[in-house]
Amino acid sequence: MTGTRTAARGQTGKLARKRKYIRRHWPLYLMLIPGLVYMIVFKFLPYYGLQIAFRDYNIFSSTSPLRAITASKWVGMKHLNKLFQSSSFATVLSNTLIINGMRILFLFPLPIIIAILLVEIRRKRYRSLSQTAIYVPYFFSWSIIYGIFSSVLDSFGLVNQLVNSLGFERIPFLTEPNIFRGVLIFTDGWKTLGYNAVIYLAAITGLDPQLYEAARIDGASKWRQIWNITLPGILPTIVMMLILKVGHILDVGWEQVLIFYNPAVYEKADVIQTYVYRIGIGKLNFSQATAMELFNSVVAFILIIGANTVSKKTLHRSIW
Amino acid sequence: MMSKQHIPAEKRRKRTALMDRSDIEVEVLAYVLVSLCVLLAVIPCIHVVARSFSKGTAVISGMVTLWPINPQIEGYRTVLRETxxxxxxxxxxxxxxxxxxxxxxxxxxxxxxxxxxxxxxxxxxxxxxxxxxxxxxxxxxxxxxxxxxxxxxxxxxxxxxxxxxxxxxxxxxxxxxxxxxxxxxxxxxxxxxxxxxxxxxxxxxxxxxxxxxxxxxxxxxxxxxxxxxxxxxxxxxxTLQVFIRNFIADAGTLVNQLERTAETMGNLSTGVIIACATVLGIIPIVALYPFVQRFMLQGITIGSEKG
CATH class of the missing domain: 1.10.3720.10 (MetI-like)
Structure with missing residues (x-):
């Protein structure tokens, strides 16, 4: 209000105004305190802990695991070099890329198709019932879904009953490395299809009905309407979702793997985070595990920033 | 609009016919594919519920599909009491x-x-x-x-x-x-x-x-x-999720222990009690679902508006 005086007084006026704002609205800053404390302790302190990737971390070298960080010997790139030379690094990285690449390839188009088709179902009751049925699994935890599918896929389960009745050998879905990835993809689709479809559904219902009206008058077939109105209309949503998926290709879905997998399928299913868990927490090889995490975090960071840049350029909006 | 009036009546009828056909095609495809998805979503759940109420021997012999065989609630009693x-x-x-x-x-x-x-x-x-x-x-x-x-x-x-x-x-x-x-x-x-x-x-x-x-x-x-x-x-x-995950892995041991002590031989099997624990874990989510759906849909709309 008193802000726009002369240019000479501008700088000091601004400062004074800021000070006045803080003095008047100090409760706002009080409100920020819990969140800031949370971020400093539980988010920024772990960043500090990442340095153990460059040390021979020994948790018992001091009374506190945190003080042990600086008490451990600095070894520079030792662990990162070891990591890049190890064969498990290549395995784990390629598993992560293959499994999550397959997720995108098979599961990305599906909810778009289902959303487009759901709109075409004219019986309202059937539509909302089927939408609910597909949507509910999204709220099941991975443990529950593991419980469901370890039942359906075990030797006496529904699928193997079918396989057996068709005259084939029973298939050990959860312990056969070559099939296990398929199980991961399928169950992921089972959980997330409805949720993702609803996102596209929201975009489709936001489209202008007059466009369809005009197309119908012009004699455009339903297929043409889908191809020329619906798809272009929801393209921004599609692109945005795809960018997000690619941006998170290194760090999604590992909790599912951790719950579903077992030693029999490690070679095909071990992803970055599950590997970090096994060697870090499992074998107490903290430094080696953190080196892996550091690599993962840096690449993920680059991917996400890249994804956001692409999103800004193509869609003119930021993904967060 | 102008050009439309010049189209001969016969040709126009053809167009309407074509439009109707594509409408039906899309709708049939919609019913088929959506129904397929519904079946794929629901059948695994029904199978697990059927198992949870079945006799252990029926599960092990691969007889249980979508309906309980030799119905019993021994599995639920075990999960709730013994674990x-x-x-x-x-x-x-x-x-x-x-x-x-x-x-x-x-x-x-x-x-x-x-x-x-x-x-x-x-x-x-x-x-x-x-x-x-x-x-x-x-x-x-x-x-x-x-x-x-x-x-x-x-x-x-x-x-x-x-x-x-x-x-x-x-x-x-x-x-x-x-x-x-x-x-x-x-x-x-x-x-x-x-x-x-x-x-x-x-x-x-x-x-x-x-x-x-x-x-x-x-x-x-x-x-x-x-x-x-x-x-x-x-x-x-x-906590519940960890319990269920570990329970699925260790259910065999529990069944062996119980079989040795009780006369409930054959009532329980690993498959039955895993199914029971899973169903019990699903119940709270399904019970709260109407509430969940209402606010989640709202959330998605809010989320998409923010950009």
Whole structure:
């Protein structure tokens, strides 16, 4: 209000105004305190802990695991070099890329198709019932879904009953490395299809009905309407979702793997985070595990920033 | 429109016929594919329910499909009586209630100042949020931190690391920003301080979005597996998701123990009690589903509006 005086007084006026704002609205800053404390302790302190990737971390070298960080010997790139030379690094990285690449390839188009088709179902009751049925699994935890599918896929389960009745050998879905990835993809689709479809559904219902009206008058077939109105209309949503998926290709879905997998399928299913868990927490090889995490975090960071840049350029909006 | 009138009547009829056919084609395809998805979603669940009520020997011989064979409830009785299921459920309920409340309070308190565009230092605080959102400190440093703070084996370890989800907090912030300025100014003239404006005006006006975010947090706490597995080793403090995952792995041992002691031979099998634990874990979600659906759909719409 008193802000726009002369240019000479501008700088000091601004400062004074800021000070006045803080003095008047100090409760706002009080409100920020819990969140800031949370971020400093539980988010920024772990960043500090990442340095153990460059040390021979020994948790018992001091009374506190945190003080042990600086008490451990600095070894520079030792662990990162070891990591890049190890064969498990290549395995784990390629598993992560293959499994999550397959997720995108098979599961990305599906909810778009289902959303487009759901709109075409004219019986309202059937539509909302089927939408609910597909949507509910999204709220099941991975443990529950593991419980469901370890039942359906075990030797006496529904699928193997079918396989057996068709005259084939029973298939050990959860312990056969070559099939296990398929199980991961399928169950992921089972959980997330409805949720993702609803996102596209929201975009489709936001489209202008007059466009369809005009197309119908012009004699455009339903297929043409889908191809020329619906798809272009929801393209921004599609692109945005795809960018997000690619941006998170290194760090999604590992909790599912951790719950579903077992030693029999490690070679095909071990992803970055599950590997970090096994060697870090499992074998107490903290430094080696953190080196892996550091690599993962840096690449993920680059991917996400890249994804956001692409999103800004193509869609003119930021993904967060 | 003009050109349309020049199309001969016969040709026009052909066009309408073509249009009708494509309508039907798409609708048939819609019914077929959507129904297929519904079946794929529902059948596994029905199979598990059928198993949970079946006799153990029937499950092992592969006879149970979508309806219980030799119905019984021995499996449920075993899971509820002989295992820590109820304790795990109680622990999860506790963590979910306390965690969601704490998260909501912290998120609202953080979101409100950030929603003020004239806040001094706003850019800096938003930058902090962005860093937290994009760069993850990782599993091992977090584990060491929890250990260093002495939080292992305490429920706080399940709440503090997830106290604020920046994503959820930003949903609240964006909604606060969209509230009409005039209402807030009116409150200020009325002499209400920032706290009072937030509690008695801003929050009541934002109930829909607060409900959605409450739900997002609650689902997060309810479904959380990894933190619970990493930080909680005390069997008395095990949470539901970890319990169910471990139970699936160890069910065989439990069945062997029980078979030796009881005369219920053949009633139980690993398959039956795994199915029972799974069904018991699903019930709360399905029971709350109408509520969940209402606020989640709302949430998705709010989320898509924010861009």
């Amino acid at each position: 820590e299921f109820l304790r795990a459920l109680g622990n999860t309920l506790l963590v979910t209630f306390v965690g969601t409340a704490a998260s909501m309070i912290a998120s609202i308190l953080f979101a409100y100042p950030l929603s003020k565009t004239e806040l001094v230092g706003r850019k800096f605080f938003i930058l902090l949020c962005m860093i937290v959102m994009v760069f993850n400190g990782g599993m091992v440093p977090n584990y060491l931190l929890m250990r260093g703070l002495g939080l292992l084996d305490s429920f706080s370890a399940l709440i503090f690391p997830a106290l604020i989800s920046v994503f959820n907090m930003l949903i609240i912030k964006n909604y606060f920003e969209s509230l009409p300025e005039s209402v807030l100014e009116y409150a200020a003239i009325d002499g209400a301080g920032d706290f009072r404006t937030l509690v008695s005006i801003v929050c009541p006006l934002s109930m829909p979005v607060l409900a959605t975010v409450t739900l997002l947090y609650a689902i997060h706490y309810w479904n959380n597996y990894f933190n619970a597995m990493l930080y909680i080793l005390d069997p008395y403090k095990v």
